[in-house]
Amino acid sequence: MRYFFILGNNPTLSFAEIVSVFKIKPEQVLALTEKTLIIELAQEIDAQQIIRKLGGTIKIGVINFQFSIPRTRDNFQTIFNDLMFKLINTNNVVGKFNFGISYYGAGKFKQEKNLAMEIKKALKEKGISSRWVTSREKVLSSVVVEQNKLVSDRGVEVVIISDGTKCWIGKTLAVQPFKELSARDYGRPGRDDYSGMLPPKLAQILINLSGAEFGNVLLDPFCGSGTILTEAALMGFQNLIGCDISEKAVEDSRQNFKFLMSNVKSMPNDIMLNIKLFVCDVKKLSRKIKPNFIEAIVTEPYLGPSRMERNEKNIRAVARQLEELYHQAIGEFAKVIKPGGRAVMVWPAFKLDKFAIFLDSSRILANSSFKIINPLLGFNNKILRLTNRNTLIYRREGQKIEREIVILEK
Numbered sequence: 001m002r003y004f005f006i007l008g009n010n011p012t013l014s015f016a017e018i019v020s021v022f023k024i025k026p027e028q029v030l031a032l033t034e035k036t037l038i039i040e041l042a043q044e045i046d047a048q049q050i051i052r053k054l055g056g057t058i059k060i061g062v063i064n065f066q067f068s069i070p071r072t073r074d075n076f077q078t079i080f081n082d083l084m085f086k087l088i089n090t091n092n093v094v095g096k097f098n099f100g101i102s103y104y105g106a107g108k109f110k111q112e113k114n115l116a117m118e119i120k121k122a123l124k125e126k127g128i129s130s131r132w133v134t135s136r137e138k139v140l141s142s143v144v145v146e147q148n149k150l151v152s153d154r155g156v157e158v159v160i161i162s163d164g165t166k167c168w169i170g171k172t173l174a175v176q177p178f179k180e181l182s183a184r185d186y187g188r189p190g191r192d193d194y195s196g197m198l199p200p201k202l203a204q205i206l207i208n209l210s211g212a213e214f215g216n217v218l219l220d221p222f223c224g225s226g227t228i229l230t231e232a233a234l235m236g237f238q239n240l241i242g243c244d245i246s247e248k249a250v251e252d253s254r255q256n257f258k259f260l261m262s263n264v265k266s267m268p269n270d271i272m273l274n275i276k277l278f279v280c281d282v283k284k285l286s287r288k289i290k291p292n293f294i295e296a297i298v299t300e301p302y303l304g305p306s307r308m309e310r311n312e313k314n315i316r317a318v319a320r321q322l323e324e325l326y327h328q329a330i331g332e333f334a335k336v337i338k339p340g341g342r343a344v345m346v347w348p349a350f351k352l353d354k355f356a357i358f359l360d361s362s363r364i365l366a367n368s369s370f371k372i373i374n375p376l377l378g379f380n381n382k383i384l385r386l387t388n389r390n391t392l393i394y395r396r397e398g399q400k401i402e403r404e405i406v407i408l409e410k
């Protein structure tokens, strides 16, 4: 089966997450652009379920046609007719049918109106009245797709992807559950805007990059208000451990778990959660957790003071402190994690006017049994961007601290 994925704002990160979740090989990638990925998968996927677990994917769909450009008008006509059978299942349609068209490619999709009229005509011949859902943008947003029920028996979003030489046509199977994500982001009671909270989507990406499986024991030793742990629980992880040096943080995490259990409908209710939360300085982690007990660590550690005069001297001093803290933390991780286990960490990169200050990995990893893993080994594409030490960067508009995502393996 061929599937398309519409990637989020950071395509490298979205792609790395998909590679990790589906364990895809370079030959399975049919196309990769800034916004889209098309892959060949041996197994069928439950797109509705999977999109809830992928923080970096906006839409998932299935590909029905692939052809080389240019095609003649007649050939397009045949495709439009075929589309009616393959993309639009009108068996269960009662009342009005909505359809939309999104084009992911350079320039404009000139045949869009023509295609829309063909779909309308064909539906009319079947006695179905329809509405063409449009928006100002070239593509329909997840919100428009959901609000117009384009992923249901009553509608369809036709997706056209072009990389300049080839064209693929398919239909959307699932869109990112934006309402749920925002309710989790802004609705959680235990908030700590001072220490900072990870966006839930990024938490999902980090968890996926760890390659951990649902039965594994997952640890966040700088848990803060528990974003990584609560997202992991929603994704299906059952064995979770969280700790933090701050009592308030541990209490916030407890509150957020309670909120999750009672408020989030998508919580898999047949799953027995086994969560341990306690106060602990990361430097003493191995006093609280048995050797080799943990399969994966996913964590956003302390990233330095949120308020300080941002000059190079101050930032370099903070960087030295963090390198020392992370060095000690990683020494403890090595004791509690199983051989082969991964620790996915966020390291800050401090943006100054002309350059950014990254932490010194040789200090952090001095004498360590961990090494940095390249999540994109073997993949070659001009849109993919890794740092020269094989880490990923997450940046948000206007933020002075970028997050470097480091995947370590023991």
Ligand SMILES: C[S@@+](CC[C@H](N)C(=O)[O-])C[C@H]1O[C@@H](n2cnc3c(N)ncnc32)[C@H](O)[C@@H]1O
Residues within 6 Å of the ligand: 195, 196, 197, 198, 221, 222, 223, 224, 225, 226, 227, 228, 243, 244, 245, 246, 249, 280, 281, 282, 283, 299, 300, 301, 302, 303
């Ligand atoms: C950036 S916050 C983590 C935020 C978390 N990812 C979230 O979304 O809520 C870093 C956390 O590290 C904790 N911390 C700082 N030093 C620590 C240490 N030595 N051991 C354990 N936790 C520490 C802080 O209390 C803070 O909650």
